[in-house]
Amino acid sequence: MADSAMEHFQGSYHNPAMYVGPMAAAGTMLATLRGGDRNRASAARTMQGAATMIGLMGLGFHGYNILKRPGGLSWNNLFYAAPVGAPGALALAGVLGLGERRMAGSRGPERREDGRILGGVVGASLLVTTAEIALLHFRGAFHNPAMFVPVTIPPAAGAALCLAGLRRPEAARRHRLARALLHLTALLGPVGTAFHAFGVSREMGGWANWRQSLLSGPPMPAPASLTGLALPGLAALREIEGGMDE
Structure with missing residues (x-):
């Protein structure tokens, strides 16, 4: 939410649709936090489903923003136009919220299978998020060696999580x-x-x-996305392990 709000503020909210992303992110967060009450569960599911759709539409908006610029799909536009994969975070938040509600009501083999699906989703999301990080750190010429760390460990974690869901002796x-x-x-x-x-x-x-420095410098809220993916990844791994222990 904070990252979306800051980036859209930097773009002066020149398109009224730019208000939708931060508002949907805030609504999804509140709905998820307060959705434990059965009376609010339906509203929470609706908000999470809406967030998924808005995130997918945002990918289209960002893609259009890149392609409409002179040069179309070019390194310069990928670097400085709307971040191509950013709205996917909102879509993923909605998917994870809906998945959490499904898992809360499942038991036994169904819950274990849901854990494998969650692990696959989170693992793939780590790979996509790493691609976005790599693009922006490449824009910064990897001038600090530490900039290589978030493009090496997270994709390895994503691949390992996907492989952990396979039924193999070396599991x-x-x-x-x-x-x-x-x-x-x-x-x-x-x-x-x-x-x-x-x-x-x-x-x-x-x-x-x-x-000015917050807008021109590296995005402060961005690294938290890695923590936000790692935690559901650990939860998925716990469900996968529970299934293999039985």
Whole structure:
């Protein structure tokens, strides 16, 4: 929500549709937090479903923003136009919310299968998120060696999580690897935020000029997405392990 609001603010909300993303993100967060009450469960599902659709539509808007510029699909437009994969985070938030409600009502083999599906979704999302990070860090020329870390550990965690769901004799070893990589990925959220805060401080005027530095420097809320993916990945791994232990 914060990342979407800041990026759209940087774009001056020149298109009224740019208000929809941050509002949908805020609504989804509130609906998920308060959706435990049975009386609100239906409203929460509706909001999460709407968030999924809005996120998918946002991918179309961002794709159009890139293609309509001179040069079309070019490195320059991928670097400086609307971030191509960003709305997918909203769609994923909706999908994870709906998946959580499905898993809450499932038991036995059905719940274990849901855990494998969740692991596949989160694993694939880590790969896509890494591609977005790689694009933006490539734009920054990987000038700090630490910029390679979020494009190496998260995709390894995503691949390990997908493999952990397979019924193989070496599954236990895969689980240990996936768990370790997911824990490291979760740590990249706060660590990456600290690095981005340092990047903001190096902008003209630093934090004393925070109104401009926050918009021109590295996006402060962005690294938290890695933590947001690692945690449901660990939850999926727990369900997968529960199924294999039985």
